[in-house]
Amino acid sequence: xxxxxxxxxxxxxxxxxxxxxxxxxxxxxxxxxxxxxxxxxxxxxxxxxxxxxxxxxxxxxxxxxxxxxxxxxxxxxxxxxxxxxxxxxxxxxxxxxxxxxxxxxxxxxxxxxxxxxxxxxxxxxxxxxxxxxxxxxxxxxxxxxxxxxxxxxxxxxxxxxxxxxxxxxxxxxxxxxxxxxxxxx
Numbered sequence: 001x002x003x004x005x006x007x008x009x010x011x012x013x014x015x016x017x018x019x020x021x022x023x024x025x026x027x028x029x030x031x032x033x034x035x036x037x038x039x040x041x042x043x044x045x046x047x048x049x050x051x052x053x054x055x056x057x058x059x060x061x062x063x064x065x066x067x068x069x070x071x072x073x074x075x076x077x078x079x080x081x082x083x084x085x086x087x088x089x090x091x092x093x094x095x096x097x098x099x100x101x102x103x104x105x106x107x108x109x110x111x112x113x114x115x116x117x118x119x120x121x122x123x124x125x126x127x128x129x130x131x132x133x134x135x136x137x138x139x140x141x142x143x144x145x146x147x148x149x150x151x152x153x154x155x156x157x158x159x160x161x162x163x164x165x166x167x168x169x170x171x172x173x174x175x176x177x178x179x180x181x182x183x184x185x
Contacts, residue, residue: 005056005067007071010050011078015030017074032080042056043056043063079144086140087139087151093110096109096158098136103120104118117153155168155170163180
């Protein structure tokens with residue numbers, strides 16, 4: 001049996017979870033918002049004593065593969081509506097800048113033009129520029145998948161290069177550096 005799938009998802013105070021048999025969707029409501037997730041019609045979702053249980057119908061390989069996935073998705077939704085998620089990116093490079101106005105992110109990344117990126121309305125974006133520090137981009141929201149997807153998209157605009165370490169990276173991310181031409185002799 002799946003070790004992750006059989007664990008119950010505990011619901012914190014103020015969070016409710018409902019499962020609709022008609023359209024096979026789990027809805028999680030909390031103080032920060034509401035999230036919905038479609039679930040395979042074969043799976044059974046039960047609520048008991050402030051916890052959500054995901055049960056698979058058979059031992060088929062497909063059901064085993066999806067069992068832990070659905071439990072993890074529900075757990076991420078519960079954490080998102082109760083606490084929320086936050087991802088921080090840092091922009092490293094001479095002349096690289098980031099500014100945010102509403103849900104529009106304006107990045108100067110060494111190209112001949114600035115890159116303007118629209119952020120979905122479900123997320124909040126901040127761009128911090130402190131003197132002597134690298135510019136920071138902070139994404140906040142309740143949907144873990146959407147935050148990860150937007151952070152990856154921002155990061156792909158200027159990936160970190162291994163020689164000088166310039167580019168966009170997650171805060172705390174380790175970048176393996178290479179020696180340049182001088183080390184070849």
